[in-house]
Amino acid sequence: MQRDLTDRIYGASIAVIAIASALLLLAPTLVVLIISLTSGMTLKFPPPSWSTRWYVELLRSPEILAPALTSLKVALCTTVMSAVLGSAAALGIARSRLRIARMLDALFMSPMVLPAMAFSLSLLLVFNVIGIRLSFSTLVLGHTIVCVPFVIRMVGAAVQELDPVLVTCSLSLGASRWYTFRRITLPLIRRGIVAGSLVAFLSSFDNVPVSLFLADARTEVLPIKLWAILEGSLDVRVAAVSGVIVVLTLIGLVCAEALGGVSRSFGTPER
Incomplete structure (x- = not known):
């Protein structure tokens, strides 16, 4: 019983660490994606409003x-x-x-x-x-x-x-x-x-x-x-x-x- 509880705690700890590590690695990419959808003229987080204007602007650059x-x-x-x-x-x-x-x-x-x-x-x-x-x-x-x-x-x-x-x-x-x-x-x-x-x-x-x-x-x-x-x-x-x-x-x-x-x-x- 004690061993099963220890195994569960160990598995939960590993899962939490893995999820936290994944979020830490993905956070910069998510921030960049969010900023790219801004309607503003500069890089600012969070964006004042949402727009795809800068993706359209790429086609004209x-x-x-x-x-x-x-x-x-x-x-x-x-x-x-x-x-x-x-x-x-x-x-x-x-x-x-x-x-x-x-x-x-x-x-x-x-x-x-x-x-x-x-x-x-x-x-x-x-x-x-x-x-x-x-x-x-x-x-x-x-x-x-x-x-x-x-x-x-x-x-x-x-x-x-x-x-x-x-x-x-x-x-x-x-x-x-x-x-x-x-x-x-x-x-x-x-x-x-x-x-x-x-x-x-x-x-x-x-x-x-x-x-x-x-x-x-x-x-x-x-x-x-x-x-x-x-x-x-x-x-x-x-x-x-x-x-x-x-x-x-x-x-x-x-x-x-x-x-x-x-x-x-x-x-x-x-x-």
Whole structure:
């Protein structure tokens, strides 16, 4: 009886802490969403009245739409490169027992460990030393280096769940390695690739340090533009942009779950 009461108190305490933590994490996002619906001219909470005028104003703001389109292009290119390179690296590292595989894994994970500003500055210095001028390509390359570790981790987890007997059986029955990869391996690790690609896209789209150091004067991305706007004024359009990003992120998560079953990527393998 005493033990049941203790377990209930412990479970209730954990639930309260979890709910409080979730509210604490979600509160800033909710505040931004509420502010974005203000009818006022500045960022003020609570809003004096409700309006969607600032969302409409975004459609008339080429100085924000142009950087947003650039950020979208960078994020899409980064996602494709990260998915290909990260998946290939995960397949080579996940099941290997060689020491060099562990060394490569640590090397690929280093952008997640190093401070973002220090890493971005170092990459800028490397480009200067070898004579590469900053451009759209250098920005995509910098984002790819930062985002590849996310894909490696998630695809690596999916590869660990892959039964190697399936691959062995396919090869023993005369299938080529490419056919085995395309028909056996790829479908089974698809959820890991989808999850890693989604995280890579989101990480690239709102990345500030890499964009700050590696973007040239002609390549203006959305996070840097919003930063510049906030330095000069409390423009409500910034809150509206944040609201759009939040809503699109939620839609992306729902679509990824519906199409790829991302939440089940690292659960019990399907039979």
